[in-house]
Amino acid sequence: MREKMKNLRDVTSNILENMFFMYEETTPDQYDQTYKYCAFINNPSLKVRIIVGEKLGSLLCKNFLGTDEVNENDILDVLKEITNMIVGNYVGKYMKDFHKNIPVPCSVYLPKEYNPDSFEHDILFYECLPLCLVMED
């Protein structure tokens, strides 16, 4: 699972760098651990969740669309698109035996008290804001 998380992390980092001009940073001393948006793929062989807070969700959306005016529907849509790209690239690179259709991502709002600690996860940081990757077997 550790290797799978590392691979997922690498794919995510590449996508955000190449498509969003966002470069991963080291873990800050402190950061806001409140998450608000989640996009996910749920397939028996592949369960991935991309989780961000309000600020990073907005930043990703603004970078992707090239505009400062975004709303929450835009944010959720962009997050689904990010998840789509991450999963598509991850499957193409690391799951060559996966012969099923890749499910279309869904998105949800998270409750304020949401905590990813009970799942296998990794956190990337962009402008001191966390992007949480969750992967389940």
Added chain:
Amino acid sequence: MSLSILIADDSSSMRKVLKKAVSMCGIANVRFLEANNGLEALEIAKNEWVDLIFTDINMPEMDGLTFIDKMHQMGLLSQTPIIIITSETREDELNSLRNTRAYDVITKPFRAEEINKHLLNIFGEEIFNAGEDEEFEGCDF
């Protein structure tokens, strides 16, 4: 020269990004038509002149592959090239997509130059009014 480009994708963000990528290519007059799915795209293609279509694959109501097949059955493919935009990267799946009647396949993430290259190949240089110093290189989507 003006172009009419249809974008079929259930993601409004992706439609915006494609419009932006095309606009950055420096074509003077582009009319964008948008569809949420293959069924809407088919209705538009039946009733409007369309020079080029970008289509996603996974869409509700009618997916991209069915849309391409219907366009072929209606005799519309001969006049309108279709480019598939996909996040699929598995080689066998990509080969399947390339073996459809689509003009070409672009995988995500893609660079604006890829869009520019396809427009140039399909329509030739005269559609561009960009000067040599217009910058779009280095822009990724």
